[in-house]
Amino acid sequence: MPRPYKLTEDGRAARAARSTETREALMAAAHALFGQHGYDGVSVTEIARKAGVSASLINTYFEGKAGLAYALVESLNDAQEAASRAIVEGGGPPLRRLRDMLLVWARGDLSDPRILQVVQGYSWQWSDETETRNRATRAIFKGLVADLVAEAQHSGEIAATLAPARLADAIFGLYTWRTRDAVFSRRAPEEALDLLWPQIESLLQAARPA
Structure with a gap:
């Protein structure tokens, strides 16, 4: 044989x-x-x-x-992560740095709204392997948000009544829906963030010290 x-x-x-x-x-x-x-x-x-x-x-x-x-979008994650970490590790109030970081994200995500639209639609049907990889990436960026939230709690900007990871999840969700609106409303990244930030501030009201 x-x-x-x-x-x-x-x-x-x-x-x-x-x-x-x-x-x-x-x-x-x-x-x-x-x-x-x-x-x-x-x-x-x-x-x-x-x-x-x-x-x-x-x-x-x-x-x-x-x-x-x-x-193609995934290939840009390393550069976006590096830019985000530079903001997180920079100086200034943590919530201001959070806003600056979200603007970096919005400028990247909305640089080609049609690609963002395609990728969001694809995310509902991609393979389990791709989902696992994407979750790991999302966890990195959510972790950066949580780091800034924790720093804001430590400095007294936000009361330490809610877990940073839970607030990061909520902020990430608000960001996702606001960028979706920006695609259909043809909004620039700066305009999208101007609409997003009051929502984040409202979310954080529950965590602010009395």
């Missing part, structure tokens, strides 16, 4: 390298084409042609065009 084919260590490494190259080529092609023509103005065939690969690989690696758009 013929022996089953088995990849060598070098073969597995070569395959992994080809997979990485294919993913990166598709992401680079999508980034360029979305920037030129918008998400809706580009087909998966055009993306694959520019990347020099088969269009079927978009489904293989990204679960479709929306998944590819999400991969």
